[in-house]
Each structure stands twice: as C-alpha cells, then as structure tokens.
Amino acid sequence: MQLRKLVRGRLEWSRLESVVRELARRYDRDTVHVRFLEADNWLSTPMVIDDEFFVKVVTEQNSFVHTLFTTSRNIGAFSSGTEGFFGHFGTPYQMAEHELEATERLREIGLNAPEPVEALEIDGMGVLVMEFIHEFATLGELPEEVERKRAPDVFAALKRMHENGLAHGDLRAENVLVVDDEIYFIDATNVRGDEHRPEYSMVSARSYDLACALAALEPHIGARAAIAAAASAYDTEELLAAREFIDFVSIRPDHTFEAAELKGELEKHAEQAERDDGRV
Ligand SMILES: Nc1ncnc2c1ncn2[C@@H]1O[C@H](COP(=O)(O)OP(=O)(O)O)[C@@H](O)[C@H]1O
Ligand SMILES: [Mg+2]
Known part of the structure; x- marks a missing residue:
C-alpha cells in the first residue's frame, strides 16, 4: 500500500x-x-x-x-x-x-x-x-497469574499519574514494563498535563487512559479481573466514564480486546456497587 x-x-x-x-x-x-x-x-x-x-x-x-x-x-x-x-x-x-x-x-x-x-x-x-533497561517484561509478556497479581499496581500507578494532573495517552501492554515486580511507564510521547488546558478535556484523557488500561489487560486476565483491579484505585463513577471510551479504543488497530465483554462487565460492576451502597 x-x-x-x-x-x-x-x-x-x-x-x-x-x-x-x-x-x-x-x-x-x-x-x-x-x-x-x-x-x-x-x-x-x-x-x-x-x-x-x-x-x-x-x-x-x-x-x-x-x-x-x-x-x-x-x-x-x-x-x-x-x-x-x-x-x-x-x-x-x-x-x-x-x-x-x-x-x-x-x-x-x-x-x-x-x-x-x-x-x-x-x-x-x-x-x-x-x-537502557536490561531486564524487563512488557505487561503483555507476563504469564497470566503474574499479570493478574500486577494488575492492581498498574491502576495504582495510573491513578497517581492522574491525581498529579498527567495523562499517558498511549497506554498499551507494550508501553508498560514490569521490572523487578515494579511498574514502569515508557513511550511518554503523548503524556500531557492539565496546565493551560480546559479541565474537561483532561477528564476525557484520564477516562481514555483507564479504558486503554482495561483494554490492555482484558485479553490476558479477562474483563472481570481487569475491572476488579481497576476498582482498587478508581471509583465506580470513574469506571463508568471510562466505559464511554471503550468503543473508541476498540476501533484503534493497536488494541485488540473484547469491547462488548468489557462494557457488560463494567455495567455489572456498577450495578453491584449500587446494590452494595444501598445496603450500607
Ligand atoms: N529504556 C528502555 N530500555 C530498554 N528497552 C526499552 C526502553 N524503552 C523502550 N524499550 C523497548 O523498546 C520498545 C519501543 O519503545 P517505545 O518507547 O515504546 O517506542 P515506540 O514509539 O517505537 O513504541 C518498547 O516496547 C520496549 O520493548
Ligand atoms: Mg511503544
């Protein structure tokens, strides 16, 4: 071509x-x-x-x-x-x-x-x-059980980035390295901050990051485990905001995952959270 x-x-x-x-x-x-x-x-x-x-x-x-x-x-x-x-x-x-x-x-x-x-x-x-980092595995290269274990750390690190007014913009399994059980972010080509930018656009950038991180994990550990890991750092409202970006992420050729599965599980998660709230 x-x-x-x-x-x-x-x-x-x-x-x-x-x-x-x-x-x-x-x-x-x-x-x-x-x-x-x-x-x-x-x-x-x-x-x-x-x-x-x-x-x-x-x-x-x-x-x-x-x-x-x-x-x-x-x-x-x-x-x-x-x-x-x-x-x-x-x-x-x-x-x-x-x-x-x-x-x-x-x-x-x-x-x-x-x-x-x-x-x-x-x-x-x-x-x-x-x-140059000598020894690492990209997130996608980890054995499933190890990736499951590291998944909450990925979201904790992402949350820290977001709380500090930054967004990654290109979160894919190849751009997250695991070095001695620690999460490293690389390829910060699209990382941006919120200075001089309207706040609502940063909110979208965060939701997009979160949707990308879920999309990166889903193929290996499944939608439920990915969402459970995300929920250890993000609240239900933030997860539902990310849901709005799932289709947008799935049209990108460099993300291959089950979008419908992920959206369905996010809804189930939100419904469960609502029921749990009702009980307290
Ligand atoms: N500092 C580093 N040390 C060792 N390997 C790296 C380092 N940064 C990136 N890599 C490897 O090179 C690949 C490409 O780097 P990346 O920054 O993602 O560039 P690209 O823009 O080509 O995606 C990464 O997926 C990773 O495997
Ligand atoms: Mg890269």
Missing part, C-alpha cells in the same frame, strides 16, 4: 550513522556498539548503544505520521462527543524533547520510568537518549 510505504519508510543508513557518530563524540567513545530493536518504526527508530543507552530517533517522516495519528484520533474523539485531546508536538526535536520532559515529570511524581539523559537535534532529526 502506498501510504504504508510513505509513512513507514526506513531511516537511511547514512542519517542513522550521523546520529551514532554524534553520540559517540558526545559520550567520548572511539567506537560504539549499536543494536537495533524489533520495532514498527512508525514513530521512531529505537536502538541501544553500548548496552547503556536506549536511543529513539525521530525523523521528519515520523513526526508527520504522529500528526496524522493525532489528527485521526482527535476526529475519533470529536465523534465520540469529546473535545480533541491528543496533543501534537511539532518538529522531530520537539517530539523528542516532549518525551524527555514527560518522562522526567513521571519520575518527579514518584512513578518509575527510564532515566532520561537528553534530547538532541541532529541533522533535522529528534534524538532522545534514555537509560
């Missing part, structure tokens, strides 16, 4: 080489060892340098794709009756800088995230350098 070719074209070797040379110079190394990671390359080319730095290279093309993605997601958000709440961050360098700052903010509020090193502009590309 033409569009696929256009948006997903590989970064030419010569341009990558200029990035690697500049990093070698900055970090005072005569030679560096570069390893490329399995990735989709839609939004960046990730690589590991000297088993020490995780580097994401963002090209002009990647930043263009990000605009396309956020525009179409905003169209989706409009059609589900909400103001568009996905931000786009201009040039490749601005994208890298945004992710660096967003990752710093996550760490400032006590959440785990890779340590950010720097964001650079090299030959028109944005280059984000972070700590």
